[in-house]
Amino acid sequence: MGDDARLQDILTHLDQGLEAGLERLVRFLRIPSISTDPAHAGDVRAAADWLATDLRELGFEVTVHDTPGHPMVTARSQPGRARSLLFYGHYDVQPVDPLDLWDRPPFDPIIEETPQGRVIRARGASDDKGQLMTFVEAFRAWKAVHGTLPSDLILLFEGEEESGSPSLRPFLCAHAEELRASLAVICDTGRHADGRPAITTQLRGLVGQEVVIDAADRDLHSGSFGGLAANPIMVLAQALAALKDDQGRVTLPGFYDGVEDLAPELARDWQALGFDATEFLGRVGLSTPIGEAGRTPLEMMWNRPTAEINGIAGGYAGDGFKTVLPAQARAKVSFRLTGTQDSEAVRAAFQDHVRRFLPADCRASFHDHGASPASVMDISDPAFGLAKEALGQEWGQDAAYIGAGGSIPIAGDFKQILGMDSMLIGFARDDDRIHSPNEKYDVESYAKGARSWARILTALR
């Protein structure tokens, strides 16, 4: 039997097994594996064990690894001569507060008919239990048809993704040899806004930096000292205001070193997305992109670095008024990075910039928060083109290479620690309400997601 025939058998198997697959997902979703809440530590472990049991039954060689936090589940299929792939998902979920905004208990899953089609409603349905089960179901169907699992698979399931992944990097370092594959496949992203399938091929990096400006050794009375003594809020405002010029460009010297214009292939894909910035911004009460002059909205979001002030505080900002000339002001600033921008160079340039604004008697101190470079995947790797084509066949419309404005730390960790690029493919929708009450996952996402993996696996074997 040829690959095509077997693929058809797998797809048929998936279609016929959809309800059974949904029942498995419902059982998985019943486990309240909230990783941030110590009271749920036992539930997180139960979810790990549930996965381990399911994978063992499928024929994977499974290990549940203890960590200082929640367990890591790894699984391997039999060795073969295929290209090795590491599939990643996470089995922990976000907290559920505010509980009173849920229409039903978050861990009592239901398959609902809605005007937009059937959905699975529960905490974790989309992020990420439903998503990770799409590839597990694909492996199950493959096994049923082929009699064996796809060879050379490594699976990694994390239980701390929603609580900052404290154990992840040490675990990757300690298990680098077992986990290294030729490509990582991460199923924790979504389709494009219009529903078409997408592969996320670039993620912006991030540098977080806190700056504190100190002046007098105490808060002063603004009547007595105003006009004579330095005001650290004003110093901070002047330094921050000067971070961007009137074209929306970041002014730090050397900031754009390593930033590259979009490759023509990606530019075409992004153009074809027909992204409607007005509609996108309209959902959050905005209407007009304000970014770098001469850039498209998607470029601004995905392929251009930026500087944002995430927080600022100084003096008295409560009710009423206090005529204080404060001793201190502080801000948290982050830079989103693209291309090969050097996060430490950006950090240093920002610090130099702030220091240039310091008058006599003002001091700046800096607290470094996380830094990660942008992730730009090498789409000349044939796996990308094959996966893109497979997705197009499943969904009946061209898949798109897209970017993401935020970082997905796991992709950077895989690159940095294991030297692997990541192919980010997920089926979530913008309206899945992840991290919010009444989270859902479309049954279509689940069903066609599993079918997509069957096609991709076939294409990559």
Added chain:
Amino acid sequence: MGDDARLQDILTHLDQGLEAGLERLVRFLRIPSISTDPAHAGDVRAAADWLATDLRELGFEVTVHDTPGHPMVTARSQPGRARSLLFYGHYDVQPVDPLDLWDRPPFDPIIEETPQGRVIRARGASDDKGQLMTFVEAFRAWKAVHGTLPSDLILLFEGEEESGSPSLRPFLCAHAEELRASLAVICDTGRHADGRPAITTQLRGLVGQEVVIDAADRDLHSGSFGGLAANPIMVLAQALAALKDDQGRVTLPGFYDGVEDLAPELARDWQALGFDATEFLGRVGLSTPIGEAGRTPLEMMWNRPTAEINGIAGGYAGDGFKTVLPAQARAKVSFRLTGTQDSEAVRAAFQDHVRRFLPADCRASFHDHGASPASVMDISDPAFGLAKEALGQEWGQDAAYIGAGGSIPIAGDFKQILGMDSMLIGFARDDDRIHSPNEKYDVESYAKGARSWARILTALR
């Protein structure tokens, strides 16, 4: 007997009665008249009654007026043919926390020897019970020598000065006819830093303004939206930073309308003060005046308007880092006014200025806080020159006309409601620790303060 001889008798009487006067003050200070604390309302009234009793014994016609808050005490001497003077002081005191920083109970006054001379240590010793008793003791000595009180005196003692004077303006309006005098004399200020006597002849005004910048209808993820959506902290920083130019001048159009350079007579007095800005700033951990280019430090503090940011808040400023692109940012800004600057014009110019920085999708809203014009006394009134000369005779060094950078609301209220200028004379020292633990008042301030009033009264009769 001539006026000079009688003055000498009064001064001698004051010297001989100093210990008895200190005992009276100690009794007054024992009353914990903390006006902000409702638990002390009875004590505040007890202090009013104590004063009323003392003044009645001296021959004043005294009324204790109920108000919605704490009582107002008014007193009148007999009518005569002298210029009417309204003396003002306040008998309430600041709270005492943190109590553990006091070396002894704040309402158990003690007369202490210190390396700098004898001091009276207690809450209220300097602010303002000790100060107001300087003129009461002068009236007492006058009565002892002349047999009658100085004629045409009106006294006003407030019990809410330390809690924002909520009843004062309604009271002044309701009693305008009885309270109007040709000049108000306020004893709630200090000597100059070097100890020389001083008359405060100008006070800066104040406009307080809160500005809120709103953008999206919720906090956004700075990864997803950074570079595309307006950041209200950045908008606010840019508007605030542009409030001053690189010469330290406020950039609002028309801002300096009504600001006047210092009259030569005042410029000479201020020059003669030998103000050491480095020493002054050194006390609060600073060293270098940073203000308008080309202005002396005292001009910056007393005779130049300024813009200060009193508070700012937006986004996440707590521990750690949140990659939020906030929906809102806010700041409290105040302008100190001099000359005849129009507070409402300044407010309007600031609002126009902020609006010029608003990109699409950002809205500014404004909350008005208090506004008061600058107070500039007419020193061509002979009372000023006479009082200045009398102070010089008592203290053995020239008295100085000085300014104050903050506002003293009562002076503005007297001007606005009663049409009276105020002569601000007090004897407090910079190191009196008013509003702080271990408040004190120098016995020298008390003794020579009372003697100063005897001289001034004599000169003005």
